[in-house]
Amino acid sequence: MSLTGPIILIDDDLDDQFVIKSMLEDLALPNPLRLFQNGQEGHQYLLTTIETPFLILCDVNMPVMNGLELRKEIDADPYLKNKAIPFVFLSTSANKETVENAYKGTIQGYFKKRERYDDGKENLAMIIKYWKSCLHPNSFK
Template sequence: MSLLGPIISIEDDEDDQYLIEQTINQLNIPNELRFFSNGETALHYLQTTTEQPFLILCDVNMPIMNGLELRHLINQSEYLREKSIPFIYLTTAANAQLVREAYDATVQGFYKKASDYAGMRHQIKLIIDYWQACLHPNREF
């Protein structure tokens, strides 16, 4: 994890992409924000980039490849596992079984999207603040 690396948002809903972008900008987070509309395009980026992303915010329900499938493929890749990119679900889909399945796949967080902008801002601020302060295997000490 690089504190200055890009924030990867895997989100197929354009309205949610807009809210996430506005929130990141309003919080004055300097990291570049990269959007992918499905897990397949995000996986291709993650497999081919030399960048060290700061974190991944991922929806669960998406076309082509959903967030759970993406997480499983990341876990199967030694290259991506070694990058140790924090993977956080930010999704409208939330139930006990889905949360269990996500944590079984070693996800680092699961948030049900807030229903308003203030709530979304609070969630993203919590996530960013935590990972900026957290020690990490790929972070320089």
């Protein structure tokens, strides 16, 4: 994890991508944003990038490879698992079964997308502040 590394946003909804991107821009973070429309695209990026991502924000329900499948792929790959990139679900899907399934893997949070822009921005600010303050296995590299 690099505090100034890119934030990875994986979400198939282009409107949600736009809104989350706008929220992150409003927060004036130094982190670049990398956008992907499904888990397979995000997975390919993680396998091939030379960047050290700061955080993964991932939707749950997506075509091709959903967020739960992506998390399983990361956990199953020693190279990706060793990167220890914080993985946070950000989704409109917030039912008990989905949340329980998400926490069967190694995730670092599950948040419901907020309906109001300011609430969503505040939520993102809280997530990012936490991870910028938190000690992490890669904090010592």
